[in-house]
Amino acid sequence: MNLELIPLLIIALLMISAGGADVETTEFVIEGDHEMTEHRGALIVGDATVTVPANEAVSGPVYVIGGEFRVQGTVEGDVTQLSGSLVVEDGGIIGGELQHIGGSEVLSDEAVITERTTVTLESNEPGPIAAYAPFVLTTLMLALAGAGLSRKRNALLDNIGAATREHPLISLTVGALLSVTFLSIFVFMAFTLILLPVSILGLLTGLLIIAYGIIALGYLAGQQLNTSRVGLATGLGVVAIMVLLQVIGVIPILGDLIGGGLLLMGLGAVVLTYFGLQEFEPVSLPE
Amino acid sequence: MKLFEFVRKRQWVPITGYLIYVSVLTAGYYYNLTFVQLGLTDLGTQEIGMPPGDVSIVMAILALLTLVAAVTSGVLMDRRGWSTDLYVKFRLLFLVVLVQLFLTVAAPHVSAIDQFVLWVIVCSVALGVGIPVSFSFMLDFVPVRDRGYVAAIVAGLSFFMAALYPIKWQIDEFSLVMSAMMVPAILVLAVLSVKRFRFVDRLASQHERDAFGTGRFCRPIPVRTVSFAFWGPVLLMFGVFFIDSLGFLRIIETPLYIYTSWQSPDPSVRLFIAVLHVVGALAAGIIYTNFDRNWLFLWVFGLFAFTHLLYVFHVQFGAGDTPPLVLPMFYVLAVSFYTTLNFALWPDLSTPETIGMHSALGVGIAGWLATFSSTSLALYSEAIGLSLANHLMYVNALALLFVVALPVLVYVHRMAELARGGTTP
Numbered sequence: 162m163n164l165e166l167i168p169l170l171i172i173a174l175l176m177i178s179a180g181g182a183d184v185e186t187t188e189f190v191i192e193g194d195h196e197m198t199e200h201r202g203a204l205i206v207g208d209a210t211v212t213v214p215a216n217e218a219v220s221g222p223v224y225v226i227g228g229e230f231r232v233q234g235t236v237e238g239d240v241t242q243l244s245g246s247l248v249v250e251d252g253g254i255i256g257g258e259l260q261h262i263g264g265s266e267v268l269s270d271e272a273v274i275t276e277r278t279t280v281t282l283e284s285n286e287p288g289p290i291a292a293y294a295p296f297v298l299t300t301l302m303l304a305l306a307g308a309g310l311s312r313k314r315n316a317l318l319d320n321i322g323a324a325t326r327e328h329p330l331i332s333l334t335v336g337a338l339l340s341v342t343f344l345s346i347f348v349f350m351a352f353t354l355i356l357l358p359v360s361i362l363g364l365l366t367g368l369l370i371i372a373y374g375i376i377a378l379g380y381l382a383g384q385q386l387n388t389s390r391v392g393l394a395t396g397l398g399v400v401a402i403m404v405l406l407q408v409i410g411v412i413p414i415l416g417d418l419i420g421g422g423l424l425l426m427g428l429g430a431v432v433l434t435y436f437g438l439q440e441f442e443p444v445s446l447p448e
Numbered sequence: 449m450k451l452f453e454f455v456r457k458r459q460w461v462p463i464t465g466y467l468i469y470v471s472v473l474t475a476g477y478y479y480n481l482t483f484v485q486l487g488l489t490d491l492g493t494q495e496i497g498m499p500p501g502d503v504s505i506v507m508a509i510l511a512l513l514t515l516v517a518a519v520t521s522g523v524l525m526d527r528r529g530w531s532t533d534l535y536v537k538f539r540l541l542f543l544v545v546l547v548q549l550f551l552t553v554a555a556p557h558v559s560a561i562d563q564f565v566l567w568v569i570v571c572s573v574a575l576g577v578g579i580p581v582s583f584s585f586m587l588d589f590v591p592v593r594d595r596g597y598v599a600a601i602v603a604g605l606s607f608f609m610a611a612l613y614p615i616k617w618q619i620d621e622f623s624l625v626m627s628a629m630m631v632p633a634i635l636v637l638a639v640l641s642v643k644r645f646r647f648v649d650r651l652a653s654q655h656e657r658d659a660f661g662t663g664r665f666c667r668p669i670p671v672r673t674v675s676f677a678f679w680g681p682v683l684l685m686f687g688v689f690f691i692d693s694l695g696f697l698r699i700i701e702t703p704l705y706i707y708t709s710w711q712s713p714d715p716s717v718r719l720f721i722a723v724l725h726v727v728g729a730l731a732a733g734i735i736y737t738n739f740d741r742n743w744l745f746l747w748v749f750g751l752f753a754f755t756h757l758l759y760v761f762h763v764q765f766g767a768g769d770t771p772p773l774v775l776p777m778f779y780v781l782a783v784s785f786y787t788t789l790n791f792a793l794w795p796d797l798s799t800p801e802t803i804g805m806h807s808a809l810g811v812g813i814a815g816w817l818a819t820f821s822s823t824s825l826a827l828y829s830e831a832i833g834l835s836l837a838n839h840l841m842y843v844n845a846l847a848l849l850f851v852v853a854l855p856v857l858v859y860v861h862r863m864a865e866l867a868r869g870g871t872t873p
Contacts, residue, residue: 191772334734338747341781345774346754349761443738446593447659447667448450 166207167344169226169243171351171361176241177203178354180222189352190228206230206245215252222257225264232272242266249274300403304396307376311383311395317437318395321377322384324430324441331443333422336374336429343367367428373436374427378402450591450659461650465589468651470601472541473791475633476582477606483552483626484571487619489697489823491555495619496564501831504824506565510572511820515812517576522808531584531804534652535644540581542637547574549630556620576812583807586795588651591659593737599791600733603784607725611710611718655800663796665741670799673806676861678797684745685793685814687850688786691752693822695843696779698829699759702836708776720773721780728784735785736792742858744789749850751782756844763837790815 170189177187186202190209197204198217205224212231213219221238223230229246232253239257240247244264249255251271258276268274311318325332347363350356376399383391383398406423409416433441454462488510492503521540530536551571558567590598613625640648655661662670671677699705712718735744755778762771794810795803829839 193770328738331734331738334731338731338735338781342751342754342778345758345778349754349758352761444740446664446737447591448593 166227167348167364170205170207170348171357171364172243173205173224173226173241174351174354174357176224177205177222178357187352213253296403296407300400303372303375303379303403304399306372307379307383307399308392308396310376311380312392314437315391318377318380320434320437320440321374321427321430322381324434325377325426326381328430328433328441328443329426331441332429332433333426334429335433336425336427339432340367340425340428370431371424371428374424374429374431375399375402375406377430377437378423378427449597450593451597461647462589462591462654464647465651465654466594466598469585469589469598470605472582472585473602474605474609475629476578477602477787478609479548479626480575481606481610483555483619483622484575487555487622488568489827491558491619492564495556496559496561498561498564499831500827502561504827504831506568507820507827508824509565510568511817511824513569513572514576514579514816514820517573518579518808518812518816519576519805521577522580522804522806522812525580525584525804526802531580531587532655532800534588534648535641537581537584537588538637538648539641540577542634542641544574544578544581545630545634545637548578549627549634552623552626552630556623575816576808579811579816580804580808583791583794583811584798584803586791587655587661587663587798587800587803589654590795592662592664592796593659595664595792595796596733596736596788597730598733599736600729600788602791603732603787604726604729607729607780607784607787608722611722611725661800663798665797666799670802671797671806673802673809678806678809680857680861681741681745681793681797682810682814684850684854685786685790685810686818687846688745688748688752688789689815689818690822691749691756691843691847691850692783692786693819694826694846695752695756695759695840697823697826698836698839699779701830705759705771705775707770708773717773717776721776724777724780725784728781729788731781732785732788736789741789741793742854744785746851746854748782748786748789749847749854751778751785753844753847753851755779755782756840756847760837760840760844763840 180203187205188200188202189205189207190211191207192209194210194212196212196214196217197219198214200219202220203222203224204211204219205226206229207227209228210231211228213234213236215233218235218237221236221240223236223238223240225240225242225245225247227245229248230240230242232240232247232249232255234252235254235256237256239260240255241260241262242264243262246264247261247266247268249259249266249268249272251269253269254273256275258278259274261277261279307318343363344367347360347367350360350363376395379397379399379402380395381398382401383394383396386394386397388394402423406420409420412419430441431437451463451466488507489503492498492506493500498506525531525537530540547570551567551574554567558564586595586598665671665677700709700711707714708717710718710721712721732744735747755775758775758778759771762775790811794807797810798806826839
């Protein structure tokens, strides 16, 4: 599954939960081509092409978070489009409200749409300042946090940095295993709806650990500056790491692998050292 | 890794030891994984036409006989000093592979129940002798420091081949391919059995070196056979193998799940599974080498519990759609993890004097007995018409039980140690 779908999936599940739909009848179509003829209950369209054929009806609500949703027949309930593509062809009917939040849509003049609303979250083509503002803000926040942490609790970053530097393979392995397992568990939890808050909390905690890992990597990078102003060095190191992650992403596949590897290594080192509270020592084996 | 040190110093003899170990164990495990475990079911049900219930009884007989043969040969090896004599072990392995070649060639011609039972009896004796012989090679060839990584390579390669090699999982296809693979191995082993070589002499004495002979968990005090330190891991490994086979056989026989399993007709799915096996095994090797073994056990049970939960969820709410690859992904990770653990654990719980007995008990009980008894149970549950969802629910319950039992066992054990006045962790 495309990882970028996860936040949208969580939002869709929150909406389903708020709307009071039954989780047992909710279907999430992740991949492939599907024709829906008589589905009763909520439907989430992921990285798939889902078609409601002519003369067929599904109850809805339908949430489009990726892929393509084609309506040739009838959707009795609401359709909410968060991303992906929505096509309502000649004779297609949406009996409820069509809410467009993101993605592309093609609506035939001959289609029947009872009610239509559009929620605009951002302009379609943001300027360069708007496009880079989230990155700059995140970098600034992490750099400030790193500078503060390195001045007041230097030992924490020392331990995490040491684990990353001296045991990169172990940190990477632990980080990769934890992220794959817990990401799946949290997505799975989200489907139960009851555990949706735990799922969101878990994902946020994961993001915080990754951020902590970036700060530790920045601390390591800052040490190369050989300055006594450790706060400034860490701040600059964090900026360097963030820029590196941004720039390296331009290289296809390899860039993502290196960037992902760095983040996972940081995450693994944070966990291995109990968030920096303890130095990591592997078990000792005879030489 | 110690291997890199050997390469740097150009010490080719120990490097040859690594190669021999990986070749023998990979081929042996691949054979057992495909030919015995899955080919045998095919032979009984498809070729001879036995009902699944009867095949399950024969599988149980195979498991018990293999265990008896393994323990007998393991005890003999330790008592007569064969565990520390590499040439004797090569001779024993030569006999085992020779018998297995005859069995492999004969398998497609087995057409009656009494022939099938005879085939199973001979097969179990060969397997039983092969277990302590092959597992004890680790003490001769692989230093303690590298055992996790080498075990990972063996596990990864075996599963990689089993998942990717495009033969049908049926006895006649197996027979041909396996026979062709065995002949060169038999020739090499025949030569090593009758002629002494200087490099083999050097390999034969490696177990006397501190870096090789005594297992990781036998330092400073060797693990006794009658002790919690030995039977605790046996129980846990039994649980792991049992849970795996119990769920696996029903999953791969359900048409919907074949498309995202080891038997998928789609090569890209099989490639995905094969590569993931290697990645999972390497991750397990790293964890085994750098952490306490209980973390690996806990991770394996946790992965199995989560995997079966995913399958149960998909059976109930999947609406008959092809399952996403995340389901086999977790299964593959769990299997690679515990297989790596299985290869490294028993030698590390042994000394050169106890390796025969410990590996026979460990692999015999935890591996064979658990696998075949759970395979029998899976066939039985199929025969009585238990639904896949209910079957997997039981498997999941077992996995969850072990997830909880492991920390409790470790904690209680520590308490018992403290009560006896022990202080070291």
